[in-house]
Amino acid sequence: MKRGLIVGLVLVAALAIAIVSCSRARDTDVAIATTASENGTTSSTMVSLTTTTAMRETTVAPLTQEPMTIKYATRFKEDDTGGKVIRRFIDYVKEATGGVVAFEVFFGGVLAGDSEELGLVGSGSVDMTSLALSGYADRLPLANFPMWAAPDAQAALDYAHHLVFDEPRTSLLIQAEAGVDNIFVLGFTSGGGNVFVSRRAFTGLADLSGKRFGASGFVPALEALGCDIVKTNSARMHDALAEGVFEAVRAGFKGSIDLKLYDVAKHFVWDGVYGVGSSIVINLDTWARLAPETRAVFYEAAERAADYSLELDSGYVSGQLEMLADAGVTVGSLGTEDTDKWYRLLFEYGAQGCMSRAQNLGIVEDMVAVLTEAARFMGLDWSPPAPTTTTVAPGSGTTGSP
Structure with a gap:
């Protein structure tokens, strides 16, 4: 049976508005300032940004957001690289919202294993998770495009960012597909070399x-x-x-x-x-409860989490190269x-x-x-092959590293 990618008009419209008004382009100040102005807030910008992560400062802007607690479940342990990245995301949101948005985090897969996270966040049992998309190739096939790029880790993140957030048609297709499972994709982390x-x-x-x-x-x-x-x-x-x-x-x-x-x-x-690493995803109903300026904070938190994942990867590689030399x-x-x-x-x-x-x-x-x-x-010449009868076994991967 053909998989249904047709979602309600309200959902499609909401996704389109979210993508356009909260564009995650690199010029984040402009996108956030526009959102704030359109929604009548008194703040010209939500956060103060520069192009260097270490130089960024957090400015707590006036929020129309009602207090809420986000439940975040993850298979990562708190001291894993993935756990540290989640902490960076959470700390930024808490600081930028002045504590209006709080978090309850469940590390170490205590609520769900790798194959259960999508159902957990989609059902609303938790609000957010870090999803390994390659484990859901049959549920989220469009989001499982070849998840790697050359020649460096930043290129891989830019590639995923372009397809899922920047390019109008692909972003709408991928986010609408995610919407069928009641999730919204916020960002990606580095998958390493x-x-x-x-x-x-x-x-x-x-x-x-x-x-x-x-x-x-x-x-x-x-x-x-x-x-x-x-x-x-x-x-x-x-x-x-x-x-x-x-x-x-x-x-x-x-x-x-x-x-x-x-x-x-x-x-x-x-x-x-x-490779492109885990995706940061949020329950679509939870996303709808966030005020526009709070969504902008979440987008920026995802950007910072991505940058931090690159920093952690770089530090890890440097240390291991010394070990290999020894x-x-x-x-x-x-x-x-x-x-x-x-x-x-x-x-x-x-x-x-x-x-x-x-x-x-x-x-x-x-x-x-x-x-x-x-x-x-990615600068490749590619055209779709002629239709075949070849099948892909459920769960077989075409997106990650072996």
Whole structure:
């Protein structure tokens, strides 16, 4: 049955107004000042901003917001990177609203696991969560566009920001789809970078041709490089590398450290592709209860959370690079030409999965619109494939790092 993306006219209008009047463009001062003026508030700007996160100051503006407490549930622990980012979001909102908006936070997945968060926030059992969109590819297919970009982490956030907030058609499609599950997407955090990890030294993609390569995803893209694929999963990567079952893998940088791949493979190469991390989402009914100037505060809080996630990622990488050097690991990067080639392969692979899912769900036209704009923004030539009968198994990912 075709998945229904047609929501009520009131919902669509509300989403359109929210996107236009509270635009999350980088020129945040202008957007907020316009909103304040249109709604007759006495404040010319909600917050004082500069382009440098560390230099920003919070100004508590007059609010028409009634006091409320937001319930925020997350799988992240409070001292995890994700937990720290949530704290930054919350602290900004509390300060900017003068405590009018308070929070009750449930860390560590005490209310819901990864696969339950969407239902929890959509039902209104909680007001907000940090959602791993890749876990809901069949529920939120348009929001599961290929969730990575090159050549750095900021580019990945800018890419997601453009599709979900800035570009009129794709933002309305994606937010309307989210509205079916009674949520509104506020922002994204950094997903970090990815590395090739090899037992033997290599400098470019050509060196991977003919290698036995352990992979749990992105197999067609790796096969296009001439890799001899050995199916595996993250739990087996360390031991299989140590035993010589395969010579190389690709993993998220943080994942490679957590798995201690550096113990058995001494050559790391950044692939130049960075993921989009968790999305900050809010229950649509809760969003409707926020005054316009409070919504502007939430948007700015999401921007600051994104910036903070980049800062945390950068600090983490710096510390781990020192550790890798001490462990005798060489760390390099793909050249620009190889990065472009690899990113194109990943995008094409991801887009194929998106289109197959769209055919199954009956949303081909909408998916083509999202992917076409995604490719245009990233400077890629892409056109939709001819319809096929290929299916994507529910829950299979085309958006994250293996």
